[in-house]
Amino acid sequence: MRTPDISIEECTYSHVLEIVSNKWTALVIYSLENGTVRYGEMMGRIKGISQKMLTQTLRQLERDGLVGRKVTPVVPPIVEYTLTPLGETLIPCMRMLNVWATDHFPHVKKAREEYDIGETSGTIA
Amino acid sequence: MRTPDISIEECTYSHVLEIVSNKWTALVIYSLENGTVRYGEMMGRIKGISQKMLTQTLRQLERDGLVGRKVTPVVPPIVEYTLTPLGETLIPCMRMLNVWATDHFPHVKKAREEYDIGETSGTIA
DNA sequence: CTCCTTACGCACTTCAAGGTTCGTAACCGA
DNA sequence: TCGGTTACGAACCTTGAAGTGCGTAAGGAG
Numbered sequence: 501m502r503t504p505d506i507s508i509e510e511c512t513y514s515h516v517l518e519i520v521s522n523k524w525t526a527l528v529i530y531s532l533e534n535g536t537v538r539y540g541e542m543m544g545r546i547k548g549i550s551q552k553m554l555t556q557t558l559r560q561l562e563r564d565g566l567v568g569r570k571v572t573p574v575v576p577p578i579v580e581y582t583l584t585p586l587g588e589t590l591i592p593c594m595r596m597l598n599v600w601a602t603d604h605f606p607h608v609k610k611a612r613e614e615y616d617i618g619e620t621s622g623t624i625a
Numbered sequence: 626m627r628t629p630d631i632s633i634e635e636c637t638y639s640h641v642l643e644i645v646s647n648k649w650t651a652l653v654i655y656s657l658e659n660g661t662v663r664y665g666e667m668m669g670r671i672k673g674i675s676q677k678m679l680t681q682t683l684r685q686l687e688r689d690g691l692v693g694r695k696v697t698p699v700v701p702p703i704v705e706y707t708l709t710p711l712g713e714t715l716i717p718c719m720r721m722l723n724v725w726a727t728d729h730f731p732h733v734k735k736a737r738e739e740y741d742i743g744e745t746s747g748t749i750a
Numbered sequence: 751c752t753c754c755t756t757a758c759g760c761a762c763t764t765c766a767a768g769g770t771t772c773g774t775a776a777c778c779g780a
Numbered sequence: 781t782c783g784g785t786t787a788c789g790a791a792c793c794t795t796g797a798a799g800t801g802c803g804t805a806a807g808g809a810g
Contacts, residue, residue: 507672512726513651513719519733521646523798526638527631534727539757547632550799552735565736575807576756585733588770593725600718601637607711608644611690630794664787675769678758700777701786 519564520590524549524557529583529590532567536582566590644689645715649674649682654708654715657692661707691715 508514519584520526527546531537537545543554558581561567566587583591629665633639645651652671656662662670683706686692691712697703708716 505670505672506655508648508652511652511655512730513655513723514648515730516726517646517651521642523633523639526642527633527636530631530636533646540755543757545630547630551758552760552800553798563737563740564733565740566733571757575805576754577758577806579757580726586729586736589725589729592788593721595639596718596721598638600714601641604711604714605637605640606698608691610647611711612688613689665785676788677770678768682766694788697785700775700790701784702776704787748784 513620519566520594522557522560524553526594528554528557528561529566529587529594532581532583532587533591536570536580539579539581542581561587571618641718642690647682647685649678650686651719653679653682653686654691654712654719656713657708658705658716661705662694664704664706667706686712716748 510578512613520529521608524546527549528542531542531545539558542546543549543551549557558567558569565584568582568584570582572580631641645654649671652674653667656667656670664679664683668674668676671679674682681694683694687694689710693707693709695705695707
């Protein structure tokens with residue numbers, strides 16, 4: 501009764517996750533942090549991403565207004581991507597998560613290992 | 626050549642997402658923000674969650690060392706969950722994302738609508 | 751005339767997250 | 781004896797995210 505019910509729809513936090521929780525989104529934003537990058541160059545920078553996933557991720561970010569897309573209709577084509585001002589506002593948030601991870605992720609890893617040990621051996625005795 | 630390649634493994638940011646990007650994780654953490662909560666009470670607070678998903682989410686958070694679990698073996702059983710100190714360190718991060726969402730999500734929504742209009746009608750002409 | 755390039759789109763497949771339902775221990779009150 | 785309670789576990793199904801591979805335009809180099 502004290503605290504009201506929580507739902508996903510009214511939780512703004514969940515909305516942010518919708519935007520940035522995709523597998524490659526963070527890496528794409530990172531690669532744009534220092535300015536405009538061409539499609540092909542991004543492919544080279546982000547290890548392991550496929551053409552399809554890069555395109556798909558960029559389309560989504562473009563749709564959300566976080567990155568801008570500039571096409572130069574020459575042959576072969578030149579397509580350049582840049583963070584929009586809106587997109588740049590995400591950087592501090594991501595940095596904060598980054599700091600948290602650097603500070604606390606080892607702790608999490610340790611907790612996991614201990615938990616898993618307790619799971620496998622502890623239940624027997 | 627200027628910036629080195631980025632990969633998911635070395636991106637700490639991606640590790641945090643592993644932890645908190647699950648659908649219900651944020652809501653569960655929120656519900657624990659003001660202190661210890663029993664299992665059944667959480668069910669009532671988090672709208673739409675099923676028993677399975679609540680248990681599953683709590684197990685994961687417990688494994689990651691973010692929430693503590695205390696069982697009182699009476700009948701019917703009493704199980705209480707609490708944020709650990711480590712779990713509490715996540716709150717500021719989540720708040721920041723929350724602020725970002727409140728400030729910028731309307732902008733994102735607008736961008737989406739405009740993009741979708743351009744998609745459906747613009748290509749024809 | 752043919753191949754090479756860039757930046758895609760499209761079709762197909764795989765896999766894991768999430769959701770639904772049912773069963774369970776153990777005691778207490780009626 | 782029997783239903784009610786709490787906090788689960790296990791089996792099953794669905795859906796969507798992610799991965800793989802192929803096709804393509806348009807012109808310039810050879």
